[in-house]
Amino acid sequence: METKNYIEWIGTGAGLNPVLGNTSFLVSNGERNLLVDCGFTVTLELIKKGKLKDITDVLITHQHADHIGGLEGLAFMDFFAYKKRGEARPNMYLGSEQFADDLWNNSLRGGLEKIQTDENEPVNAILETYFKVHTGKTVSVDGLPEVQMFSAPHVVGMENYGLRIGKDVYYSGDSLNLPPADAKLIFQDCQFYESKSDVHVSYAKLKRELPAEVRAKTYLVHLGGGWDKIDPKADGFAGFVKPGDKFEI
Numbered sequence: 001m002e003t004k005n006y007i008e009w010i011g012t013g014a015g016l017n018p019v020l021g022n023t024s025f026l027v028s029n030g031e032r033n034l035l036v037d038c039g040f041t042v043t044l045e046l047i048k049k050g051k052l053k054d055i056t057d058v059l060i061t062h063q064h065a066d067h068i069g070g071l072e073g074l075a076f077m078d079f080f081a082y083k084k085r086g087e088a089r090p091n092m093y094l095g096s097e098q099f100a101d102d103l104w105n106n107s108l109r110g111g112l113e114k115i116q117t118d119e120n121e122p123v124n125a126i127l128e129t130y131f132k133v134h135t136g137k138t139v140s141v142d143g144l145p146e147v148q149m150f151s152a153p154h155v156v157g158m159e160n161y162g163l164r165i166g167k168d169v170y171y172s173g174d175s176l177n178l179p180p181a182d183a184k185l186i187f188q189d190c191q192f193y194e195s196k197s198d199v200h201v202s203y204a205k206l207k208r209e210l211p212a213e214v215r216a217k218t219y220l221v222h223l224g225g226g227w228d229k230i231d232p233k234a235d236g237f238a239g240f241v242k243p244g245d246k247f248e249i
């Protein structure tokens with residue numbers, strides 16, 4: 001029997017949405033589980049679902065806390081609780097070596113560098129202590145569609161990526177861009193206001209500028225305050241994504 005690939009959403013909220021959690025999803029075939037982003041609500045949500053130990057691969061789009069804040073917990077659980085060390089470490093995919101250096105030095109090093117193993121010997125850990133780190137824009141995981149990372153505009157000067165998952169699926173990441181017409185399934189972040197300093201494309205702009213046929217295949221994620229008072233289907237979108245939603249790909 002052919003294994004099916006699917007996307008399962010862990011969280012679909014904006015950075016500080018306490019109901020929907022941080023935007024994050026799994027690309028999975030049931031065996032390999034690629035986690036896209038690991039914000040501060042994500043590790044706890046994966047523990048609740050009993051899925052944390054099954055994460056084999058992690059991809060990070062950018063370094064805001066709602067996308068990386070759960071990585072310390074994931075690394076500690078894998079290293080100490082699940083003993084995923086050496087060859088058993090999960091893979092981590094990052095867009096460039098600079099991104100890897102920044103992730104370690106600016107965010108993770110403080111908590112993960114000094115650890116004690118069972119022998120109670122202090123260890124000077126590095127990012128590779130916890131993860132098999134792969135840098136570059138193409139992500140190949142056995143049995144899953146190839147993922148292509150592409151640069152996306154978010155905060156000026158910040159290294160940030162959106163994803164093309166196989167040929168058909170587009171994930172905007174945090175982005176000011178409009179989605180492309182050629183994707184068959186679109187997951188698009190948005191914000192519900194417009195200002196001069198926008199860092200996400202606004203719902204109003206998506207509604208205004210996306211052709212109806214593109215809106216119809218666009219699911220919205222990264223939902224901030226007020227999401228529960230809006231009916232995206234009435235505006236021609238495919239809908240909002242909720243935590244737990246699954247899409248076959």
Ligand SMILES: [Zn+2]
Nearest residue numbers: 062064154174
């Ligand atoms: Zn962001």
